[in-house]
Amino acid sequence: MWRSSRPAILLFPLLSGCNGPQSALQPAGIEAERVAALFWWMTGGGILIWLVVMGLFIYATHIRRHKEHSVRRTRWLILGGGIIFPTVVLAALLVYGLILMAQLRDFSGTTLKIAVSGEQWWWRVRYAREDGSMVELANEIRLPVGERVAFELSxxxxxxxxxIPSLGGKVDMIPGRTTxxxxxPTKPGTYLGACAEYCGSAxxxxxxxxxxxEKAAFAEWLERQAAPAKPPQDATAQQGLQAFLANGCGACHSVRGTEARGQVGPDLTHAGSRLSLGAGTLPTNAETFSRWIGHTDQLKPDVRMPAFGMLPADQLAAMARYLSELE
Ligand code: CUA
Structure with a gap:
């Protein structure tokens, strides 16, 4: 039983990595389709070389055993099968890879510009609007389907x-440089992005x-993100805003439309509309906001934001309520 199912058990972890919102083999964008095609051609080329070389190896041992081999035949086996054939296949794959690389480096014809800054350990995202103004948000990127988007990374x-494995390859963000x-993107949906370079404990x-x-929904969303935060809707939310300002949160965070204008941490103007909190650490709702503010140190090691667990529970809950309603 173990013997017969062993190949399947060994293949399972390999194949399970091919699915899900973070799979590079389920492309949802033109660049990701190119990366996936390169993967399959490289895999196919590798298998082809392996099969031919192994076939020739078995043939060579066979003729050797039957003592029919001639020096000339062995020479051709080594030269043709061992050197010329792999060289031709690898050279073809290299040319294909170089052509793809040139296509991925073509930065012309873009319609939208987004600047993303990777910071320990979150993402500052800035959209350039048509009127020349910028809209800043954090840890979430929305894109219109079918448009070429230029990213400036720092x-x-x-x-x-x-x-973003579903949409394209990875690019380093290097201090002092803009890449x-x-x-x-070609398919509407929700995908996962991640930092792909070890950058510290978190x-x-x-x-x-x-x-x-869709394009219309995207334009509407960007318009909403550009607007200042809506005022607190009731007494609890009002108390939350006051606690937010009184505890100095505005020194690091901005909430446009209030006195909070800090630039150190994520802009929170529309924090309640985001899918996650703490750069993918928790889902967004009043309960998780409260947990996050009170226990950042336990939820994310070495995070820059101090934990505010010493605040009275009602203040913490009011602040969490205010932030979760900033949609
Ligand atoms: Cu940032 Cu790893």
């Missing part, structure tokens, strides 16, 4: 890498959500 601290990348908790939307 980092103020250490090297991070920007990667570029183009993505053109590297594994440096994720972001990517939502590919």
């Amino acid at each position: 980092s103020p601290d250490v090297i991070h890498a920007f990667w 570029q990348m183009i993505l053109e 590297h594994a908790l440096m994720k972001f959500d990517v939502v590919v939307m």
Whole structure:
């Protein structure tokens, strides 16, 4: 039983990695389709070389055993099967890879520009609007389907890498430099992005959500993100805003439309509309906001934001309620 099922058991972890919202083999964009095609051609080329070389190896041992081999035949086996054939296949794959690389480096014809800064351990996202203004948000990127989007990638601290496997390859974010990348999503949906370069203790908790939307819905969403935060809707939310300001949260965070204008941490103007909290650490709702503010140190190792667990429970709950309603 074990013997017969062993290949399937060994293959399972391999194949299970091919599915899900973070799979590079289920492309949802033109660049990801190219990366997936390269993967399959490389795999096919590798299998072809292996089969031919193994076939010739078996043939060579066979003729040797039957003592029919001639020096000339052995020479041809080594030269043709061992050198010329793999060289031709590998050279063809190399040319294919170089052509793909040139296509991925073509930065022309983009319609939208997004600047993303990888910071320990979250993502600062800035959209350039048509009127020249910028809209800043964090840990979430929304894209219009069918449009070529130019990303400008940077980092103020250490090297991070920007990667949305379903939409394209990864590009490093290097301090003191701006790197570029183009993505053109073809399928609406929600995908996962992650930091793909080890950048410190919370590297594994440096994720972001990517939502590919229809063009009209995207334009509406960007318009909403550009607007200032809505005022507190009731007495509890009002108390939450007051606690937020009184505890100095505005020194690090911005909530446009209030006195909070900090630039150190994520902009929270529409924090309640985001899918995740703490760069993919928790889902977003009043309960998780409260947990996050009170226990950042336990939820994300070495995170820059101090834990505010010493605050009275009603203040913490009011603040969480206010932030979760910032949609
Ligand atoms: Cu940022 Cu790993």
